[in-house]
Amino acid sequence: MDERIRIVIADDQKLFLESLATFLRNYADDIEVVGKARDGAEAVELARALKPDVILMDVHMPVMDGVAATGRILAELPTTKILILSTYDEDEYVRKALGLGAAGYLLKDISPTELIASIRAIKSGAMQISPHVVGKLMRSILDEEPARHGRGEGDIEGFETLTRREREVFSLIATGCDNAQIAESLHLAEHTVRNQVSMIYSKLGVQDRFQIIQMANRIRYHE
Numbered sequence: 001m002d003e004r005i006r007i008v009i010a011d012d013q014k015l016f017l018e019s020l021a022t023f024l025r026n027y028a029d030d031i032e033v034v035g036k037a038r039d040g041a042e043a044v045e046l047a048r049a050l051k052p053d054v055i056l057m058d059v060h061m062p063v064m065d066g067v068a069a070t071g072r073i074l075a076e077l078p079t080t081k082i083l084i085l086s087t088y089d090e091d092e093y094v095r096k097a098l099g100l101g102a103a104g105y106l107l108k109d110i111s112p113t114e115l116i117a118s119i120r121a122i123k124s125g126a127m128q129i130s131p132h133v134v135g136k137l138m139r140s141i142l143d144e145e146p147a148r149h150g151r152g153e154g155d156i157e158g159f160e161t162l163t164r165r166e167r168e169v170f171s172l173i174a175t176g177c178d179n180a181q182i183a184e185s186l187h188l189a190e191h192t193v194r195n196q197v198s199m200i201y202s203k204l205g206v207q208d209r210f211q212i213i214q215m216a217n218r219i220r221y222h223e
Helices: 014-027 040-050 065-075 091-100 111-125 131-146 164-174 181-185 190-204 208-221
Strands: 004-010 033-035 055-056 081-086 104-107
Touching: 004 014, 004 040, 004 111, 014 033, 014 111, 033 040, 033 190, 040 055, 040 065, 055 065, 055 111, 065 081, 065 091, 081 091, 081 111, 091 104, 091 131, 091 208, 104 111, 104 131, 164 181, 164 190, 164 208, 181 190, 190 208
Parallel strands: 004 033, 004 055, 055 081, 081 104
Antiparallel strands: none
């Protein structure tokens, strides 16, 4: 049985694209680069044609950016794992990508060996978020929350009942962290995190982490 991870790389910088493809071919026997795209539209077409396991997706590309391409691909191929690989850590890109269902968001300063490990983890179902991105998003969500009040339909029922610690856990859940990662980030015992997560679910009336991600996006983007 072939256990190789079939991936497509989408990046408009030819040198980076070719170098990454060559590295993966040479140093990861279980990863097969089946396609390379120079823009988001081409990434969508390759995803349709090749149905890869994982797509490494840049953000800023011509014709269609990586976030828009992520939305298009996952709408048609929901089991495909998309790992955003970008030089940008802006909240707008991160939140939109994760909200659309991207399985991870890593910065391009990651080491090649860490990237290989992340691809394998993504294929296995684990979220992969750069620690810097996690910290920035956590601070952003906490800073934005006090300004929410009075926005009417955009308000999230029950959010104001969360303690500050619960809001920290909420923000880490929203970035895709599992309980072990949250415990490490906040220097808590894992059983304490489990209790916090249960309390958050109860207060917000949610049943899973995907609903938390949707709520986090609503805090940022009120319609």
